[in-house]
Amino acid sequence: MRYILIVCVLIFHTGCAVSRAQSDVHxxxxxxxxxxxxxPIADGVMLVEHGQILRLGKASEITIPxxxxxxxxxxxxxxxxLVCTHNHIGGIGGADRxxxxxxxxxxxxxxxxxxxxxxxxxxxxxxxxxxxxxxxxLLSGQTSYLKLRGGNTIDDLFIRDSDGKAMGGIKMANGTNSRRDxxxxxxxxxxxxxxxxxxIKALAYKRKQEAAKEDPAKMPARDIGMEALVEVLEGKRVVHHHTHRHDDIITALRLAKEFNFRVVLHHVSEGWKxxxxxxxxGVPCSVILVDSPGGKLEARDLLLKCPGILEKAGVKVALHTDDWITDGRLFLRMAAMAARAGMSREGALxxxxxAGAEMIDLGDRIGSLDVGKDADFIILSGxxxxxxxxxxxxxxxxxKVFDRSNTQDRLYAVGGYGAGNELEPYFCCFDHAEGQ
Amino acid sequence: MMTRLITIAVTTIGLSLLSTAAHAQVAVRGQTVYTMSGASIANGVVVIDDGKISQVGPANEVSIPAGYLVLDAKIVTPGLVDAHATVGLSGMLNYKHDQDQIEHSAPIQPELRAIDAYNTRDELVTWIRTFGVTTVHTGHAPGETISGQTMIAKTFGNTIDDVTLVESAMVAATLSPSALKKGKPKSPGTRGKQMAILREKFIKAREYQQKLAKAEDDKKPDRDLSLEMMGKILDREIRLLITADRAQDIASALRLAKEFNIDIVLDSAAEAYLLIDEIKAAGVPVIVHPAMYRAVGNRKNQSFETAAMLKHAGIPIALQSGFEDYVPKVRVVLFEAAIAAANGLTFDEALSSITIDAARILGVDKRVGSIEIGKDGDLALYDGDPFEYTSHCIGTIIDGQVVSETIR
Structure with missing residues (x-):
């Protein structure tokens, strides 16, 4: 049995090496x-090679190899x-009680x-x-920036920085959610x-680290929590800060200024105030829109017009699903609702x-169709x-990681019997998603 | 871009209408008027006198009397009917003091009346009104085996008496783990026990009725509000609205209806697409869950296409805003219908599901749900396809009163 499995895996791998879309120009x-x-470019052509955008432009100007x-x-x-700066899928559990x-x-x-x-x-x-x-x-842990490549383990989804480290930020919150006994x-x-x-403790820890001048004997005892906070203080890890009420927003800005950390404000329900x-x-905002105000006191003034007002004030604005608060399948809808309530069409897209890509330090790799950027794109019917x-x-x-014409993929897009179940494991590549 | 609402005539009346004029004389001109009682009318006019629709037709056949408030819109529809909500009971702030949609002190309490709990001034009632919703079937929420009664209300008015269309519309039941209790002394703790206590309650209600009928006047049993209400269900004076999502729970609902020969309406019904033949054979209408409900738990297999699958099988359907215990604290039934319209329902079917079809299922189609002479003067005005994300509701009229001019 084990022997057979190994053979299968080998065959799959070989098949993948040959059929991998990356090896051809698309x-x-x-x-x-x-x-x-x-x-926008009407009647355009986009060339993709080795997972990146090779060229794009008007059909009349692009030679197809x-x-x-x-x-x-x-x-x-x-x-x-699309880039979602704030997401909770994957059955996750962060900090405990x-x-x-x-x-x-x-x-x-x-x-x-x-x-x-x-x-x-x-x-x-x-x-x-x-x-x-x-x-x-108040601080519930380190966040994780992921590419939805499909994949068998979390390692397959990581986005790595130039040092090969899996990228992510840190999650903080103020207001009422983090208040309890x-x-x-x-x-x-x-x-x-x-x-x-x-x-303040993290600053002291950082000073000790620096004083040690890389001499292991003089380094402070390892503290993985402090190490993460030092990354925040050094600007290597962005703070993603949940905040709703106008005064909580200002508090988050005050803390960011005091400790000079990089912050993105999230939800920002009363940001319009x-x-x-x-x-x-100069701090960017990632806003959530839901279909009505309320649900809790600090969201009573959540308004659909918030992204448009922030945009007009000159704030960099992204949106996020907060999935499961809103469903990832309806993310474009949120952009449309922002436009409905006054945001520019360009700003909403x-x-x-x-905008979201920039807020997670990936603006140079994803988020727009530009030559040299990752070939992450969607094909829409209109x-x-x-x-x-x-x-x-x-x-x-x-x-290709999703194809609506594939029956199984369509099930997840639309819903239906079995859509709520775990996925079948992938053995290799993206053949499953391509319906082969 | 946006069609401005008020154009000519008595513009100055404007907002004062909200507080003063009881039944204004209003005419609405629409580039397209969807009457929901026949073909749509291009360049149509609707005239409302004393709160009721008095004229409807193409502009060249309808004359607007002098002195009427005249409104213009690209699209005019009947005021929207939300076929099942908890708005007005499940208040905006979501704290204990404004949450009256569910009472957990006992699993079966059909005597709880929605009219004793509905807050006509909750801000979420205002919110849905600004999107064109004029009638709601609201009341006790899913979450107990029988949680209480529902009512049908208009979304504008000062007191409960001003807004009530139907005082006691249905009795709300839930067949799902969401109505089961955890812990040893709590009951019902299983699906089987839940059905058992429901059946026992109906049997008791039947016995209560029989005692009442037989006993001499001085020996009548004490009045029991709970059994009285269950008796009304048995007499088919009132329907049981059963929230059930998993196919097995829907099947239980149908089994209960058959055993006691009662009229039921299926609510939410996420897996109804698995039991289309059975639901059709039972002749039961379905008020389908909001398309954008979270697909978790009992609804993990819900589909954007359920409304279309049921409708095209010939099952009467309506759409709803449902119950939400977090955010958005109220959903907007217009938005839910929009998703259904993009996932298999035609434009007319989707609009019907939040107007005339909803009114029919609720039994209030003589009053609301379509633009016809003699019906309530309830209209919704839009600046484009009402389902399109970027269109706006530009006005709402209830009983001839302009109750919203917010562009939203």
Missing amino acids: AFIGATLTPISAE VGAVRHDVSGKVIMPG TGPIQPDVRIFDSINVRDAGFKRTVAGGITTINIMPGSGH APFPGTRAKSASLVREQY VAKEIAQS KAVTL DPLSVYTKVLETWVEGN
């Missing part, structure tokens, strides 16, 4: 290209794969890559996500105080692509902001 011909970083795999996508719309601040916890140690949420998310056109622990702590804070002032104490102050701080438009295909690094 030409997508005839679609309206929506690069985000530039004006001989032997390229040609994809007729006339009448369709191609835009970058032992304390309000737990920077030692890594969310990627808890992600189930077979969770059906991954399939629904690519069905919605999302190709990159920031999976975060929840908001029930001791050792958790009972008030807003106590919340801020606990956070300041930890960062302090749009000018946010703009002056940027908010689900490039206007990205129309309810009637469908995501037809989702591509990550030159591989």
